[in-house]
Amino acid sequence: MAPSLRSGRRRPVGRATRLSPFRCPAAAADPARLRGLDPRAPATPPAPPGSLAPTEVRAEPSKEKDDPSGASAVVTWKAPTALPPPGQELKGYRVYRAADQGAFEGLLEAITKPEQISQEGQEPRLSAPVSDLWTWHRYRFKVAALYGPQDPEEKVKAAGPRPWYMKGQVKPERSKDWGEPLLVDEVLSEDASGVVHTHAKWYRIDRTNVLIGSLLFSIVVIWYIRRARAGRHVYIRPIAGMEAIDEAIGRATEMGKPILYIAGLDPLGTISTITAMTILGRVARRTAEYETPLLVPCVDPLVMLAAREIVKEAYLDAGKPDAYREQDIFFLTDRQFAYVAGVDGIMLREKPAANVYMGYFYAEALVMAETGSITGAIQIAGTDSDTQIPFFVTSCDYTLMGEELYAATAYLSREPLLMAQLKAQDLGKAALGVLVAAAVVAASVAAFLTAGGLQHAADHINQVLDLFRPLG
Amino acid sequence: MKIRIPLILTFVTALVMIVVFFTPHRLGDYVQTKLNDWVMVIGGLGLVLGLVSLLQRHLRKIAHRQQDWGYSVVAVVGFAVMSIVGVGWGIQEGTVFNWIFMNAYLPLDATMFSILAFFVASAAFRTFRARSVEAALLLGAALVVMFGRVPWGQLLFKPSPLVAEWVMSSPALGAKRAILLGVSLGGIAMSLRIILGIERSHLGGESE
Numbered sequence: 001m002a003p004s005l006r007s008g009r010r011r012p013v014g015r016a017t018r019l020s021p022f023r024c025p026a027a028a029a030d031p032a033r034l035r036g037l038d039p040r041a042p043a044t045p046p047a048p049p050g051s052l053a054p055t056e057v058r059a060e061p062s063k064e065k066d067d068p069s070g071a072s073a074v075v076t077w078k079a080p081t082a083l084p085p086p087g088q089e090l091k092g093y094r095v096y097r098a099a100d101q102g103a104f105e106g107l108l109e110a111i112t113k114p115e116q117i118s119q120e121g122q123e124p125r126l127s128a129p130v131s132d133l134w135t136w137h138r139y140r141f142k143v144a145a146l147y148g149p150q151d152p153e154e155k156v157k158a159a160g161p162r163p164w165y166m167k168g169q170v171k172p173e174r175s176k177d178w179g180e181p182l183l184v185d186e187v188l189s190e191d192a193s194g195v196v197h198t199h200a201k202w203y204r205i206d207r208t209n210v211l212i213g214s215l216l217f218s219i220v221v222i223w224y225i226r227r228a229r230a231g232r233h234v235y236i237r238p239i240a241g242m243e244a245i246d247e248a249i250g251r252a253t254e255m256g257k258p259i260l261y262i263a264g265l266d267p268l269g270t271i272s273t274i275t276a277m278t279i280l281g282r283v284a285r286r287t288a289e290y291e292t293p294l295l296v297p298c299v300d301p302l303v304m305l306a307a308r309e310i311v312k313e314a315y316l317d318a319g320k321p322d323a324y325r326e327q328d329i330f331f332l333t334d335r336q337f338a339y340v341a342g343v344d345g346i347m348l349r350e351k352p353a354a355n356v357y358m359g360y361f362y363a364e365a366l367v368m369a370e371t372g373s374i375t376g377a378i379q380i381a382g383t384d385s386d387t388q389i390p391f392f393v394t395s396c397d398y399t400l401m402g403e404e405l406y407a408a409t410a411y412l413s414r415e416p417l418l419m420a421q422l423k424a425q426d427l428g429k430a431a432l433g434v435l436v437a438a439a440v441v442a443a444s445v446a447a448f449l450t451a452g453g454l455q456h457a458a459d460h461i462n463q464v465l466d467l468f469r470p471l472g
Numbered sequence: 473m474k475i476r477i478p479l480i481l482t483f484v485t486a487l488v489m490i491v492v493f494f495t496p497h498r499l500g501d502y503v504q505t506k507l508n509d510w511v512m513v514i515g516g517l518g519l520v521l522g523l524v525s526l527l528q529r530h531l532r533k534i535a536h537r538q539q540d541w542g543y544s545v546v547a548v549v550g551f552a553v554m555s556i557v558g559v560g561w562g563i564q565e566g567t568v569f570n571w572i573f574m575n576a577y578l579p580l581d582a583t584m585f586s587i588l589a590f591f592v593a594s595a596a597f598r599t600f601r602a603r604s605v606e607a608a609l610l611l612g613a614a615l616v617v618m619f620g621r622v623p624w625g626q627l628l629f630k631p632s633p634l635v636a637e638w639v640m641s642s643p644a645l646g647a648k649r650a651i652l653l654g655v656s657l658g659g660i661a662m663s664l665r666i667i668l669g670i671e672r673s674h675l676g677g678e679s680e
Binding site: 067068069070071135200201202203204207211214217218221222225267269271274275277278281282298300301302304305310327330331332333334335337338340341345349363366367370384386389391393394395401402403404405406407409413417418421422424425428429432 | 493494495496497498511514515518519520521522523525526528529532539540543577580581584585587588591592594595596598599648651652653654655657658659660661662663664665666670671673
């Protein structure tokens, strides 16, 4: 059986197609073979009645909710009406696209399971999305039906002296030659779809609620900053964990032992680590004043570099540049549990008087905190990792939970500008609490209305609630 | 200038990333991919400095015969051996590097991870002592969840998995979401402080 690429109903291979031969390995190797003219190839069995090619190909731009970028389309077609030639079966489909006036090019991925769309009174159609189109172009589409041997045993026989393997194009089932399935026929639809214009979109309308919420909160923050600049007094609630940092530094100074500072496992680009670095700056200033050794083992080399700069600046600011020891801020390893082993070793050998954990932590949190607890160090933790908060609460003396971590620098510095933002955070939390309560009441009312048969009124309430739903 | 240039860079990059978040255009994806590539390149360069720091620390300990310097010898020898066999014969399957990694490093890694189970037990023992109302509530909730998660719990009291599931999906999840809401607001506020240059201590400077 000769491998062939055919277009339309019972057309000879290659006759009605404008496919680039360089898209097809067999054609590139031997163009005569593509046209079915290779005398070595066995004769193609006569095609049964009907069309082996997909028909009525249509295309339209994707809906915005499916693809907000505007760079995709949905292609639909009708399945071939003819039965596959003897010994073959329909393996899938491949979409061909032509940009502007260019030639049709087949997309690499074969579609083995197209979605079936059934509309009342109409024949079912098959559908597949086509993404990664260039915007501001005009596209037309064709669809090819892919035929192959019925079973793996047949593949070997049907391959003939020079089998045509197309890597990764058809995935009918896993077999020993998976990854290089054999294609015998690829029959292209005669007619192309209508033209689809792709328009680039610059704004994700599905994220409007996020934008509005962020803008409102930012306005509140900026308003509080302006108030603070005007010299208004800002009261913030006491945070026990922050009060304890001074206590811990004092204890370490009295005992003549170092303070161990762990900045989490995340890289420098995350907000938790940046916060951990800002807190480190404040802690370093106090340790510089008392000339207490500060150990900072790092899991990320960039965090180490940032930590060195911050601590150095802090010691300079405190007027104690000579007390700064660069070697105390060092890279340990970037592997999670190797890092834990290293930190635990430091805890057990150096016996720090205080351990400070600030940043984002994973499963290593409890191992480090429990080891620290065994050594008798005073332990202060702060993390926004909700899964690790319980572990720190059980093993540490003080824990900053969630957003208290972000409040720490403001609390330590007592600068009005920073403290003003804590007020904004509290206001934001209060507003969210009110919104959540209102949403609970509204959803309950909607449920009652639905039960009472007032679906229309319930729909209105649900539409309002949907505005707060994350859409994209 | 030492502070001003990083502040300008932070502000411009943050603006770009905000625009990328709200635009579906391919250009946005492209910019994000490029910025991520830059981060990876900088991270790769940083690793060299990290390794230098690691070696310096351990070599200093060995040279000065500081306390427990023998561990530093193990670290330096391990570093040297893995570097030599990795660079010399590759790291793919079947190489010495891969053999050491699979038969020495991974078991040690798994050992450290498995220690977690014992620490969970010791932490639970310390925490679940009903010394106050809150601790008693915690103990009660923990017992209910544990009871619902073990087979004999269901044997003794059939609906126990449902009760455990309710504790996890209603009160526990509610508290977790409250924390996450606070974290989100705190994150936005912190980001604004950094973007607007109010928070500068991470750049080695005073806040404004």
